[in-house]
Amino acid sequence: MIGGSAVTASNRPPAKKKRSKPSLFGQILGTSVKILIIPVLCVLALMVGLALGYVVLGERELADVFDMNTWKHMYDLVFADGN
Numbered sequence: 001m002i003g004g005s006a007v008t009a010s011n012r013p014p015a016k017k018k019r020s021k022p023s024l025f026g027q028i029l030g031t032s033v034k035i036l037i038i039p040v041l042c043v044l045a046l047m048v049g050l051a052l053g054y055v056v057l058g059e060r061e062l063a064d065v066f067d068m069n070t071w072k073h074m075y076d077l078v079f080a081d082g083n
Helices: 024-057 062-065 067-076
Strands: none
Touching: 024 062
16 A cells, blocks of 8 residues: 555445335325326327327317217217118
8 A cells, every 4th residue: 555544345234215104195195196197098098099080080170079979979870770
């Protein structure tokens, strides 16, 4: 060694940061978000897809997408008896 003291390794493990335990409300809220995020995203994707398909491909008005009579009419067309 040149002009200094030796650096020795410590046998102690590095100190870990302790996390505070989340409250019961925080746990319930976190779990609820984890469970509901996928269904909410799926419904959102369905609504966006319906709107884009109906407006862009069908060249209809956006307001008609969310009208229940529109979907009743489509259901009747698809499942009508073919006499």
